[in-house]
Amino acid sequence: MLANELGRRGIRCLIVDSKPGTAFNPQANATQARTMEHYRRHGFAQEVRTQGLPADHPTDIAYLTRFAGIELARLRLPTAAAAPEAIKHMSGSWSAAELPHRVSQKFVEVVLREHAQSWPSIDLRYGWQLQSFQDTGQGIEATVQPVGGTEAQAVQVRAAYMVGADGARSMVRAQLGISWEGATGFKRNFMGGRMLAVYLRAPDFYKYNPNDRAWMYVVVNPQLRAFIMSVDGQGEMAFHIQMKDDEATEALTEADAKYWFNQAYGKSYREATGHDMAIEILSMATWTAGHALVAQRFQEGRVFLGGDAAHLFTPTGGLGYNTAVEDAVNLGWKLAHVLRGAAPASLLDTYAYERKLLATRNTGYARGLADSVGLFDADPHLEDDSPEGVAARAVADEYLNGHVRREFNIPGITFGGRYDGSPIIVSDGTHPPADEPNVYIPSACPGGRPPHAWLPDGTSLYDLFNFEWTLLVLGETQALSAQPFETAAAALGLDLKVVHQAGTELQALYQAPLALIRPDQIVAWRGDGSQEASSILRQVVGSEFGVL
Numbered sequence: 211m212l213a214n215e216l217g218r219r220g221i222r223c224l225i226v227d228s229k230p231g232t233a234f235n236p237q238a239n240a241t242q243a244r245t246m247e248h249y250r251r252h253g254f255a256q257e258v259r260t261q262g263l264p265a266d267h268p269t270d271i272a273y274l275t276r277f278a279g280i281e282l283a284r285l286r287l288p289t290a291a292a293a294p295e296a297i298k299h300m301s302g303s304w305s306a307a308e309l310p311h312r313v314s315q316k317f318v319e320v321v322l323r324e325h326a327q328s329w330p331s332i333d334l335r336y337g338w339q340l341q342s343f344q345d346t347g348q349g350i351e352a353t354v355q356p357v358g359g360t361e362a363q364a365v366q367v368r369a370a371y372m373v374g375a376d377g378a379r380s381m382v383r384a385q386l387g388i389s390w391e392g393a394t395g396f397k398r399n400f401m402g403g404r405m406l407a408v409y410l411r412a413p414d415f416y417k418y419n420p421n422d423r424a425w426m427y428v429v430v431n432p433q434l435r436a437f438i439m440s441v442d443g444q445g446e447m448a449f450h451i452q453m454k455d456d457e458a459t460e461a462l463t464e465a466d467a468k469y470w471f472n473q474a475y476g477k478s479y480r481e482a483t484g485h486d487m488a489i490e491i492l493s494m495a496t497w498t499a500g501h502a503l504v505a506q507r508f509q510e511g512r513v514f515l516g517g518d519a520a521h522l523f524t525p526t527g528g529l530g531y532n533t534a535v536e537d538a539v540n541l542g543w544k545l546a547h548v549l550r551g552a553a554p555a556s557l558l559d560t561y562a563y564e565r566k567l568l569a570t571r572n573t574g575y576a577r578g579l580a581d582s583v584g585l586f587d588a589d590p591h592l593e594d595d596s597p598e599g600v601a602a603r604a605v606a607d608e609y610l611n612g613h614v615r616r617e618f619n620i621p622g623i624t625f626g627g628r629y630d631g632s633p634i635i636v637s638d639g640t641h642p643p644a645d646e647p648n649v650y651i652p653s654a655c656p657g658g659r660p661p662h663a664w665l666p667d668g669t670s671l672y673d674l675f676n677f678e679w680t681l682l683v684l685g686e687t688q689a690l691s692a693q694p695f696e697t698a699a700a701a702l703g704l705d706l707k708v709v710h711q712a713g714t715e716l717q718a719l720y721q722a723p724l725a726l727i728r729p730d731q732i733v734a735w736r737g738d739g740s741q742e743a744s745s746i747l748r749q750v751v752g753s754e755f756g757v758l
């Protein structure tokens with residue numbers, strides 16, 4: 211994503227990734243609506259939305275005693291085919307250009323890679339790794355080499371900046387001596403401790419499953435806790451099971467994975483066929499749930515950290531990869547402005563401030579969601595055909611129907627991230643709405659996402675925004691001149707587009723006739739006069755006010 215941000219702006223950069231190509235494993239499975247809006251900004255949201263599940267495949271989340279057992283709770287959500295139209299009729303918390311998309315990261319990475327590669331300034335090398343680097347103060351000197359290659363194949367690279375987006379075990383973070391803050395090691399019935407991840411093919415999954423199709427199935431059961439997500443809607447799935455402390459997860463075999471899969475599935479298949487369901491294992495690995503970690507620092511001199519190198523999540527809420535995308539979106543325009551000479555280097559210091567704020571917020575939300583589902587005790591009678599079983603299921607039904615909405619209807623988390631207190635946000639003294647995970651109140655209070663609107667002709671307001679800066683001129687007051695902003699932007703070398711929207715609705719939504727939108731679609735300033743245009747523009751690119 212960072213390569214897309216930089217490539218579109220013509221910034222030369224080299225990306226090395228030690229993997230031979232994009233992810234083989236499904237990895238993250240939810241692209242949040244805000245991430246989809248960023249993909250829309252780049253023009254490939256619809257392309258991403260065609261990836262993964264068939265367009266008409268349900269994207270529901272269901273909680274059950276077993277995958278083919280008794281259903282306890284369900285959240286029904288629009289299919290990929292229905293989503294673009296559905297969002298046009300939603301309002302309030304879901305005033306947005308895009309709905310989320312349930313798709314495995316492995317498919318999204320291919321789209322991102324293809325677009326990144328299309329920019330002439332991008333040199334993208336899979337199968338190459340960073341061996342060493344040094345920040346000389348004037349720039350970065352690094353050695354990169356093909357994986358498994360010889361020293362003779364090593365290449366010396368000089369760059370103005372470097373970004374360590376090298377994952378949870380980041381060698382860049384380690385070399386900089388940056389440690390984690392936050393909390394880890396949470397133990398829960400589910401989503402706390404060792405998990406076994408199995409990427410598998412089970413074409414018979416739906417055949418003997420009496421429940422409506424879902425995208426994600428979560429097993430709540432006194433014997434085991436697990437979840438499975440459909441990767442392609444044809445039987446390719448990502449299966450994750452909570453292991454108990456006494457199970458030696460590193461020594462688990464494919465036979466163990468097949469056993470656990472069938473336990474999680476339930477007995478309907480065995481009863482119908484006389485044998486366990488055969489599955490093909492594509493890969494398996496263990497991972498640890500229970501992190502809520504944020505790097506102490508996101509920057510050291512000319513080196514930045516982003517993605518899992520900077521924050522580690524428990525995947526409840528599906529926030530790890532989405533937070534990583536927003537890191538790239540935030541850093542991309544800042545690097546480009548500094549490298550082009552349109553902003554001082556101190557603009558880059560705001561990356562750490564703004565993104566650490568959001569990483570801390572989002573890991574906290576994910577931790578709360580993990581507690582919400584993971585500390586729920588499955589009653590020993592949950593599967594019983596008895597009055598105790600009925601009573602236990604009624605309790606689970608009520609609790610889990612509440613939980614599924616807490617975890618999977620999160621417009622507040624998705625749209626409500628804010629950069630309050632950042633020196634490049636011009637506060638107007640107003641207070642933003644309260645930060646709540648499940649409610650988003652559109653507000654143009656500087657520091658947050660601009661309120662979205664569908665225009666009378668069906669266009670998204672966001673589609674009128676510039677890739678760089680946008681000045682919204684709202685309402686009937688044509689006397690308001692954007693000229694001082696245009697003049698000041700030209701003097702500073704900023705690419706500013708003025709968007710006039712007459713009519714009072716948008717002005718009421720923004721509670722001001724003027725609003726300045728950053729390249730990453732954040733309100734930088736709003737007001738009712740352009741007298742201070744030069745000083746405002748200087749502040750939002752970090753020229754007027756010093757380093758944090």
Ligand SMILES: Cc1cc2nc3c(=O)[nH]c(=O)nc-3n(C[C@H](O)[C@H](O)[C@H](O)COP(=O)(O)OP(=O)(O)OC[C@H]3O[C@@H](n4cnc5c(N)ncnc54)[C@H](O)[C@@H]3O)c2cc1C
Binds near residue numbers: 226235239376380
């Ligand atoms: C099995 C699994 C399941 C997951 N499930 C979810 C989920 O359900 N929801 C969710 O939100 N998140 C999930 N995640 C996390 C999500 O995938 C990450 O948050 C996301 O991939 C972060 O992206 P990243 O680019 O920061 O790191 P990564 O995707 O880890 O990418 C880092 C890259 O750096 C490369 N690299 C490392 N060292 C070097 C070096 N020295 N030189 C060159 N390249 C190097 C690696 O090859 C790797 O490709 C899951 C992760 C895994 C592994």
